[in-house]
Amino acid sequence: MPEGDTVWNTARVLERALAGDVLTGSDFRVPQLATTRLAGWTVAGSGSRGKHLLLRLTKTGETPRTLHSHLRMDGAWRAYAPGERWSGRPAHLIRVVVRTARSVAVGYHLHEVALIPTADEERLVGHLGPDLLGPDWDPAEAVRRISARPDVTVAEALLDQRNLAGIGNLYKAETLFLRGVWPWTPVAKVGDLTGMVELAQKLVASNRGRWTQTTTGSLRRGTTSYVYGRRAQPCRRCGTAIEKADTDERITYWCPRCQPRTD
Structure with a gap:
């Protein structure tokens, strides 16, 4: 997408x-x-x-x-x-x-x-949340909207365009990896939502103006992401095999060691 x-x-x-x-x-x-x-x-x-x-x-x-x-x-x-x-x-x-x-x-x-x-x-x-690349970008408003549904998983909250507009599966997965958050963590249990949405905005904005999307800083083929599109490949941080879940277009990649499960 x-x-x-x-x-x-x-x-x-x-x-x-x-x-x-x-x-x-x-x-x-x-x-x-x-x-x-x-x-x-x-x-x-x-x-x-x-x-x-x-x-x-x-x-x-x-x-x-x-x-x-x-x-x-x-x-x-x-x-x-x-x-x-x-x-x-x-x-x-x-x-x-x-x-x-x-x-x-x-x-x-x-x-x-x-x-x-x-x-x-x-x-x-008009129903959309603050635009990650727009003049209306407001991390505090994005956090307020996300926090309004504390029982929703953080992965779903990041994808909900009513909370903040512009994130898809790639930036969702990469943001959660870089923050060390398990994708199915309820919003209420995420410690620093402000840091999370600010990181997401920086990742999206860093690729504005070019078609090759990277979150690692590298533009070489096969090195542009940490977890997205890397199922079964070793995590770039710890070497653990990256896992993937695919449900109703909600594709999620994560490292089970760097993003430990929370219950």
Whole structure:
């Protein structure tokens, strides 16, 4: 699942490709927007909120609009030059195409695609907690939200976008490893939630602006994570085999020695 830094990077790709330009055409391959035409609208900018993408549009005499999309597990946006072959994904996965004189942006396997008045963005993203990469980032507020459900496991609390927006399975697993916390520890038994959310924010922010995600500081293949994606491999700290649990897309990796079980 794309995490906050990937979504932030995608928003920057769309910003560079489209911002300030007038759309010359659009093609929506989702039923609710199949007849929508955006030619003549200007791309005011592109932003992200947690894992949500927001492409903002303006047109003289019209109410500003926002094209909203969510990448979920396998969505992606790609930008191409006019006439360039679209090589990002199979054509049957295309959901949105927007064109300007200098760029074509293609959205593959997008979810929750909606075109709404920009003033109504909060209706789609207002439930989210502080954005790890946004100007609203507030560790105290994130901790307050997490602490409101003390019996929830800390792994679930970190993934809950209503608590803090932008963490997925990778940063969840890596944050818990670096803090030495067993993923199924109840929130009430976690000693330093502030330190935990601040570390998570630093990990996500450190990868902003690049596509290779690392929590170890190394960009070499096979060395970018401590536990994520390393089932049965030796822990980089103690040598114990990394374990993995996989339930309903909630993939968790941990070191049973560095993150001892608590009951």
